[in-house]
Amino acid sequence: MKKKLLLAALLLAGPFTFAQNAADSKTPLNIIVFGAHPDDCDLGAGGIASIYSSMGHKVKFVSLTNGDAGHQDIGGGELARRRLAETKEVAKRLGISYDVLDNHDGKLMPTIENRLAVIRKIREWNADVVIAPRTNDYHPDHRNTGVVVQDAAYLVIVPNILSSVPPLTKNPVFLYFRDRFQRPNPFRPDIAIDITNILAKKVDGLDAHVSQFYEWLPWTNQDLANVPKDVVERKKWLLNAMEKRSAVNPEIKVSLEKWYGAQKAKDIKYVEVFEICEYGKQPDEAEIKRLFPMLPR
Numbered sequence: 571m572k573k574k575l576l577l578a579a580l581l582l583a584g585p586f587t588f589a590q591n592a593a594d595s596k597t598p599l600n601i602i603v604f605g606a607h608p609d610d611c612d613l614g615a616g617g618i619a620s621i622y623s624s625m626g627h628k629v630k631f632v633s634l635t636n637g638d639a640g641h642q643d644i645g646g647g648e649l650a651r652r653r654l655a656e657t658k659e660v661a662k663r664l665g666i667s668y669d670v671l672d673n674h675d676g677k678l679m680p681t682i683e684n685r686l687a688v689i690r691k692i693r694e695w696n697a698d699v700v701i702a703p704r705t706n707d708y709h710p711d712h713r714n715t716g717v718v719v720q721d722a723a724y725l726v727i728v729p730n731i732l733s734s735v736p737p738l739t740k741n742p743v744f745l746y747f748r749d750r751f752q753r754p755n756p757f758r759p760d761i762a763i764d765i766t767n768i769l770a771k772k773v774d775g776l777d778a779h780v781s782q783f784y785e786w787l788p789w790t791n792q793d794l795a796n797v798p799k800d801v802v803e804r805k806k807w808l809l810n811a812m813e814k815r816s817a818v819n820p821e822i823k824v825s826l827e828k829w830y831g832a833q834k835a836k837d838i839k840y841v842e843v844f845e846i847c848e849y850g851k852q853p854d855e856a857e858i859k860r861l862f863p864m865l866p867r
Contacts, residue, residue, distance in 0.1 A: 598626055598627045598628050599622065599627040599628070599698045599699065599861060599863070600627070600628050600630075600695050600696050600697050600698050600699075601618075601619070601622055601627060601628065601629045601630070601697070601698065601699045601701070602629075602630045602632065602691060602692060602695045602697040602699070602700050602701070603615045603619065603629070603630070603631050603632065603700075603701040603702070604632050604633075604634060604688065604691075604700070604701070604702040604703075604715055604718075604719050605631065605632070605633050605634070605702075605703070605715065606633070606634055606635055606678060606703070606709065606711035606712045606714070606715040607633055607635055607637045607640060607675060607711065608633040608635075608636070608637045608653045608654070608656065608657045608668075608670055608779070609637075609653075609656075609776070609779045609782045609783070610633065610703070610712070610715075610747075611631035611632070611633065611668075611701075612631070612660060612772075612775050612776055612779065613747075613776070613815075614701065614703070614747035614748065614842070615631075615701055615747065615842060616664065616772040616775045616776060617763070617765030617768055617769065617771075617772040617816075617840075617842045618763050618765070618842050618862075618864070619631070619664050619666050619775075620664050620665070620768050620771045620772060620775070621763075621765070621768060621864045622864075623664060623665035623666055624665070625863060625864070627863075628667075628695075629664075629665075629666040629667070630666065630667040630668070630669065630691070630695050631657070631660075631661075631666060631667070631668045631669070632668075632669045632670075632671070632688075632691050633657065633668075633669070633670045633671065634671050634673055634678055634684065634687075634688075634711070634715050634718065635670075635671065635673045635674060635675045635676075635677075635678050635711055636650040636653065636654065636670055636671070636672055636673065636674070636675065637649065637650060637653040637670075637675050638650040638653075638674060638675045639674070639675035639676045640653070640675055640781070640782065640786050641781055641785065641786045642785070642786060642789045643785075649781070652781055653670070653779075653781060653782075654670050656778050656779045656780065656781060656782075657670055657778075659778035660775045660778045660779070663774050663775050663778060664771070664775045669691065671684075671687060675711065676710075676711060677711075678710070678711040678714045678715065679714060680714045680717040680718045680721065684718050685718050685721050685722055685725070686731075686732050688718050688719055688722045689722045689725055689726050689731065689732050689735070690732060690735050692722060692726050692738070692742065693726055693732070693735045693736065693737065693738055694735065696738065697726075697738070697742045698742055698743070698861060699742055699743050699744075699745060699861055700719065700723075700742045700743070700744045700745070700850070701744075701745045701746070701747065701844065702715060702716055702719035702720075702744070702745075702746065702747070703715055703716045703746065703747050703749065704716050704746045704747070704749055704751070704757065704845070705717050705720065706749075706751050706753065706754060706755075707749060707751060708751070716746075719744070720744075720847070720849055723741070723744050723847065723849035723850045724741070724849060724850075726738045726741065726742070727739070727740070727741050740851070741850050741851045742850055742851060743846070743850055743851045743852075743853050743857070743861060744846075744847035744849050744850035744851075745761070745844040745845065745846060745847060746844060746845040746846075746847055747844065748842065748843045748844070748845075757843075757845055758845045759821055759822045759825045759843040759844075759845065760825065760843075760844060760845050760846045761825065761829070761843065761844045761845075761846070761858060761862065762822050762825035762826045762828075762829060762841050762842075762843045763829075763841060763842050763843070763844075763862060763864060763865070764826070764830065764838045764840075764841060764864075765816065765840050765841060765842050766837075766838055766839045766840045766841075769809070769812060769813065769816060769840045770809060772812065773805065773808055773809045773812050774805075776808060776812065777805050777808060783808055784797050784804055784808075785797075812840075813839075813840060816840035816841055816842070817839070817840065817841075818838060818839065818840075818841055822841055822843055823835060825843065826838055826841065829865050829866070830865070830866055831866070834866065
């Protein structure tokens with residue numbers, strides 16, 4: 571009799587469980603990306619943002635400063651307004667949301683106010699994944715963005731911190747952008763994502779930041795004279811630069827082979843890569859594949 575009751579219970583529970591699992595697999599993921607300036611998120615995660623968006627998931631970029639110092643000819647409110655307009659165009663092109671906080675470029679500090687602002691953004695987005703720069707970088711705004719996001723990593727689940735916004739019921743996975751800095755420790759490419767087929771889409775988003783990629787950054791690199799004047803040619807010029815930036819090196823190749831297999835990895839030319847932060851949820855391989863549904867199953 572007990573065996574019959576147990577079998578009946580399993581039969582009743584089975585369909586519900588399968589249906590629930592199917593529903594969970596279709597639930598959109600919420601990805602939030604933090605950068606110091608209104609083009610940082612795009613450089614580090616514009617490719618996966620486009621992929622997530624095309625798959626029906628939700629992506630938000632957040633710039634912690636308004637970018638009002640990043641130009642050789644204009645600045646202040648005029649530049650901040652221009653850069654805000656550029657982010658709105660990016661949002662249209664990539665199918666994402668884009669927020670810009672009103673902190674001054676070059677003056678970002680890891681204050682309590684900025685920490686609470688980041689906690690609020692993460693909670694309101696109900697983030698599954700949070701991406702930000704590491705805390706070792708040439709630019710103080712980049713470093714401090716990393717500090718602020720790290721400081722928020724645990725507190726997003728603490729009810730008595732920013733009690734006006736409900737805490738998350740689960741800790742997100744926190745990731746770092748790729749960077750080139752070696753001290754005190756080099757970037758580790760834990761997760762490598764193929765963006766070969768959508769690099770042009772990423773560049774289309776970057777192309778909206780005219781003030782940066784065709785004016786300010788070439789000026790800082792003493793390369794402004796080489797930027798084509800024609801809008802079509804300059805986008806090709808930018809694509810070439812992003813191909814070099816997104817190329818696979820031997821360390822990244824190892825990560826690609828882990829996630830895609832050796833055969834598929836050979837055909838991957840361009841990538842975005844991320845390091846898993848020690849703070850926040852520590853995902854196993856199955857969780858990483860759930861959070862990065864563009865990876866092979």
